[in-house]
Amino acid sequence: MPEFFDMHCHLLFGVDDGPKQLEETLTLLRQEYDAGVRTVYLTPHYRKNMFECPADTVQANFDALRDRVKQELPDLKLRLGCEIHVYMDTVEEIKNGRCHTMAGTEFVLLEFPEAAEKKYILERCHAVMNKGYAPIMAHAERCGAIRKDTELLRRLVDMGVYIQMSAGSIIGEEGFFWKQFCKKAMQQDLLHFVGSDAHGLKERKVNIGKCAAYIEKIMGADYRDQIMRVNPMETVERSIANRYE
Numbered sequence: 079m080p081e082f083f084d085m086h087c088h089l090l091f092g093v094d095d096g097p098k099q100l101e102e103t104l105t106l107l108r109q110e111y112d113a114g115v116r117t118v119y120l121t122p123h124y125r126k127n128m129f130e131c132p133a134d135t136v137q138a139n140f141d142a143l144r145d146r147v148k149q150e151l152p153d154l155k156l157r158l159g160c161e162i163h164v165y166m167d168t169v170e171e172i173k174n175g176r177c178h179t180m181a182g183t184e185f186v187l188l189e190f191p192e193a194a195e196k197k198y199i200l201e202r203c204h205a206v207m208n209k210g211y212a213p214i215m216a217h218a219e220r221c222g223a224i225r226k227d228t229e230l231l232r233r234l235v236d237m238g239v240y241i242q243m244s245a246g247s248i249i250g251e252e253g254f255f256w257k258q259f260c261k262k263a264m265q266q267d268l269l270h271f272v273g274s275d276a277h278g279l280k281e282r283k284v285n286i287g288k289c290a291a292y293i294e295k296i297m298g299a300d301y302r303d304q305i306m307r308v309n310p311m312e313t314v315e316r317s318i319a320n321r322y323e
């Protein structure tokens with residue numbers, strides 16, 4: 079079984095609209111494990127006036143979870159990140175430590191408003207990159223400006239922005255048009271990472287396994303491995319490894 083990554087989910091308990099209790103998180107992580115996932119990036123929301131769990135509380139819950147997972151699922155790696163809702167002062171928020179980067183690296187998972195305009199997306203990505211961070215655009219398929227203009231997606235990729243799409247959108251849970259758009263992005267090699275964006279047992283469930291099977295069917299096993307394992311290994315994981323060399 080290939081060792082997949084889930085690059086975006088809300089499975090850390092007690093910090094956003096994901097699970098409330100550690101036990102529920104463990105059940106969900108077992109589902110990830112059974113689907114072939116071996117590294118999970120836990121990326122709680124950080125969004126002003128909505129989700130503002132202090133970074134040290136997030137870290138404390140992550141540490142408690144990691145201790146339990148070491149005993150129960152010893153070969154499942156957990157990484158702490160954050161889904162950062164983009165504002166004009168996002169760079170300052172990151173620099174001040176109000177929200178986590180991906181496992182302490184230069185990679186940051188950015189969520190744009192669905193109605194964000196092209197100019198705003200480009201300007202904010204440039205601003206983040208100018209300060210030395212590597213933006214990963216969370217569920218890029220949700221932005222109308224991107225869905226209606228594949229050239230914008232290409233421009234972002236060319237300037238060094240990483241693209242993440244949701245497993246649910248890829249397999250059609252969000253409807254035919256989003257599914258078609260994700261397929262087009264894969265065929266044009268404009269996708270880097272897949273994330274479940276899972277929130278719980280009932281809604282927005284863990285679906286990496288279904289997505290892996292679907293991608294293998296339409297794009298082949300090599301492509302599936304590229305975006306679900308190799309790309310994370312060659313980017314964020316490499317940055318983590320370099321810090322400890």
Ligand SMILES: [Fe+2]
Nearest residue numbers: 086088161275
């Ligand atoms: Fe999310």
